[in-house]
Amino acid sequence: MKKLDLKRRKLLSRALALGALTALPACDYDDPAHPDLADRFLHAMSSWNDRVQAALFSRHTLAPTFSASQITNPPRFNAFYDISQAPVVDPATYQLELSGQIQETAPLSLAQLRAMKQESQITRLICVEGWRVIGQWSGVPLADFLKRVGADTTCKYVSFKCADGYYSSIDMPSALHPQTILALDFLGAPLTPPFGAPMRLRIPTKLGFKNPKSVMSLSVGNIYTGGYWEDQGYNWFSGS
Amino acid sequence: MPASINDASSAPRNQSESGRPSRARPIHPWPLRLMHWLNAFAIVMMVGSGWQIYNASPLFNFTFPPLVTIGGWLGAGIAWHLAFLWLLVANGLAYLIWGNLSGHFKRKLWPISPRAVRRDIGAALRFKLPHRQGTYNAVQRLLYTGVIIAGIVVVLSGLGIWKPVQLWLITDALGGYVVARYVHFFAMAAIVTFVAIHILLVALVPKVLPPMIFGGKLKATES
Numbered sequence: 001m002k003k004l005d006l007k008r009r010k011l012l013s014r015a016l017a018l019g020a021l022t023a024l025p026a027c028d029y030d031d032p033a034h035p036d037l038a039d040r041f042l043h044a045m046s047s048w049n050d051r052v053q054a055a056l057f058s059r060h061t062l063a064p065t066f067s068a069s070q071i072t073n074p075p076r077f078n079a080f081y082d083i084s085q086a087p088v089v090d091p092a093t094y095q096l097e098l099s100g101q102i103q104e105t106a107p108l109s110l111a112q113l114r115a116m117k118q119e120s121q122i123t124r125l126i127c128v129e130g131w132r133v134i135g136q137w138s139g140v141p142l143a144d145f146l147k148r149v150g151a152d153t154t155c156k157y158v159s160f161k162c163a164d165g166y167y168s169s170i171d172m173p174s175a176l177h178p179q180t181i182l183a184l185d186f187l188g189a190p191l192t193p194p195f196g197a198p199m200r201l202r203i204p205t206k207l208g209f210k211n212p213k214s215v216m217s218l219s220v221g222n223i224y225t226g227g228y229w230e231d232q233g234y235n236w237f238s239g240s
Numbered sequence: 241m242p243a244s245i246n247d248a249s250s251a252p253r254n255q256s257e258s259g260r261p262s263r264a265r266p267i268h269p270w271p272l273r274l275m276h277w278l279n280a281f282a283i284v285m286m287v288g289s290g291w292q293i294y295n296a297s298p299l300f301n302f303t304f305p306p307l308v309t310i311g312g313w314l315g316a317g318i319a320w321h322l323a324f325l326w327l328l329v330a331n332g333l334a335y336l337i338w339g340n341l342s343g344h345f346k347r348k349l350w351p352i353s354p355r356a357v358r359r360d361i362g363a364a365l366r367f368k369l370p371h372r373q374g375t376y377n378a379v380q381r382l383l384y385t386g387v388i389i390a391g392i393v394v395v396l397s398g399l400g401i402w403k404p405v406q407l408w409l410i411t412d413a414l415g416g417y418v419v420a421r422y423v424h425f426f427a428m429a430a431i432v433t434f435v436a437i438h439i440l441l442v443a444l445v446p447k448v449l450p451p452m453i454f455g456g457k458l459k460a461t462e463s
Contacts, residue, residue, distance in 0.1 A: 042316070045323035056406045063405045124417070126404065129314060130297035132417060205405050233315035235322065240405040 046235050053237040059177050063204035063240065066122045072133035075186065077194050078208065080166070080228070086194040087163040087214055094198045100159075100219035103150025110184070110198055116140045116148065119181055123204035125211065126240055128229075137202040139183035143176045151220045159225040160201055163214035168227035170203065170210060171237065179204050182215070207238040266455035267374050272344070273452055275335045282328040283431065285310060285320055290428060292317025299425055325398065332391055352381045371445050374458045387434040394427035 035043065077083045095107035120138035127133075146153055153176060159169040174180060183202035184191060191197040196213030203211055209229050219225075230236045268276070288310030295303040296314040311317030339345040356378035363369040364379055376384065400411035400420040414420040442449055450456060 042319040042323055045326070046319055048326075049322050053403075053406075056403065058406065061406055061408070064408065126417065127297070128318070130293065130401075130421060229315065233319055235318065240403060 042233070046233075049235055050237040053239045054171060054173070057171075057173055057205070057239055059173060061205075063123050063179055066124065066134045068122060068136070070134050071122060071136055071187070073187070075135055075195060076131070076133050078127060079164070079194075079213070081164070083194045085164075088193045089163050089198055089214055089216075091190070091198045096199065096215065097217035098149060098219070099217065100221040101152035101155050102220050105149075113140055113182065113184060113199065117144060118184070120185075121179055121181065121202070121204065123179065123202075125204070125208045127208040128234060128238065136187050137181065137183040138185045138188075139181040139199070139202065141178065142180045142182055142201070142203075143178065145182055146175065146220070153220075155220050156222045157220070157224060159219045159221070160212045160215045161217045161219075162212050163216050166212055166214075166228045167225070168201075168210055168212045168230065169225045169236075170201075170206065174203060174205055174239065177203070177205055205240055207240060209234065210238050264457040267451040267458055268455055269342075270455065271334075271338055271342075273455065275331055275338070276452060278327065278331045279335070282324050282331060283435065285324040286328055287428060287432060289317045289320035289324070293321060294425070299421060322402070329395055332395065336388075348376050349381050349385050352378060352385060357382050371448065373448075373451070373456070383434060383437070387431060390427050390430040390434070394424060394431060397421075397424035397427055400424075 077086075079086065091110050094110050096109075096113065097107050098105045117140070118138050119141050120136065122134065122136045124132050124134050142158070146158070151158075153172060156172055157169050158172065158175040159167070161167045170180075180201070180203045183196070183200050184198065186192070186195055191200060193214075196211075196215075199215050200213040201211050201215060210227075226236065227234075230238075288308060291304035292309040292311040293314065295309065296317075306312075309317065311320050339349075360369055360378040364377075369377055369379070396410055397414055397420045399407050400414050401417065401424055404411040404417045404420070411417055411420055414423050
């Protein structure tokens with residue numbers, strides 16, 4: 001409590017310094033466990049922006065596609081760790097775990113995922129930082145996948161957990177978008193470890209950090225599970 | 241002069257303030273003052289947080305020093321930016337609607353003739369352009385109209401960057417996602433340049449500041 005008061009006083013003094021253009025550097029979600037006044041305001045506005053984006057979203061509006069000559073090669077690595085730290089998952093023993101409101105929760109091997117109908121796309125990945133790359137991914141459309149495993153698509157969320165401790169979640173309408181795929185290949189070859197092997201979510205209607213790599217488990221439900229960056233302050237919906 | 245002719249076309253004061261003695265019109269009516277300061281606050285927040293976002297992936301060979309950015313890191317910068325977006329847009333729309341309905345734009349910003357602009361720029365550079373309270377000279381009209389356009393462009397390009405899939409029409413009209421980022425940057429630069437000139441001129445002619453806070457009164461000869 002004392003800490004909260006202190007931070008509030010800090011906020012006030014920062015707010016008073018607004019005219020000097022040194023405004024509010026303290027309001028940086030620096031302590032998610034103890035949200036200050038600014039954090040609460042930003043949180044409320046971020047939820048509002050989630051709702052606005054959900055209303056703007058149309059499953060019939062497709063992300064732009066590009067020609068093969070526009071592909072960014074080599075691709076750009078980006079994660080919350082260095083490329084040398086990227087997890088290596090053994091594709092032979094890989095099993096995608098399923099949980100939540102799903103009828104067939106038996107884990108799926110890569111061979112089983114590859115046996116499903118695949119779809120290829122050349123789309124743009126826009127990073128929350130502002131840069132963008134264009135790549136060719138192919139894999140299983142998530143809508144087909146959810147139908148096949150008997151997921152309850154009236155649920156609100158699809159959540160993902162990754163081999164590197166990363167996690168994220170998306171809204172069901174975006175999960176059912178025709179361009180949302182469980183990607184297995186990049187440029188016609190299996191994904192490599194730093195770029196999400198053996199399976200990553202590819203969702204061109206959302207920012208890059210909503211495309212979790214090396215997905216180990218998938219769950220469907222109505223409980224909000226947030227995400228690695230989302231819990232630190234990035235907007236949850238982050239739709240493009 | 242033009243101002244007095246147009247003033248006569250607005251609603252007769254005696255009717256609108258029935259019963260009360262007619263008072264001098266303020267230089268800046270209260271809706272304008274309110275919107276001006278809300279806009280100033282929104283611009284500071286949007287520019288500061290926008291610079292924070294810019295620093296995550298700079299378009300040019302420089303970044304903004306942390307002292308003038310808002311948020312401290314990218315996530316907070318985006319959060320501030322997308323929060324104050326709504327104040328900027330709601331206040332800007334209110335201003336455009338009010339400016340049209342009240343006749344403010346017609347009275348104060350229009351017309352802008354190239355000849356008058358040339359004349360007034362010449363006078364300004366020779367420090368011979370007098371400030372007339374309640375009316376804008378041609379240079380002011382040009383700058384104020386220009387910054388309104390820059391404001392519209394900055395909002396549209398911002399939306400085009402934020403939602404290049406759902407609002408693809410805007411993004412495409414601006415030349416695509418990558419170009420829209422540059423458009424957004426230069427519209428910001430135009431607004432910041434305007435603000436710098438604006439504050440400099442207020443510093444040179446400080447008597448214009450109180451009317452933007454308290455309203456002020458137009459001199460009888462002008463009403």
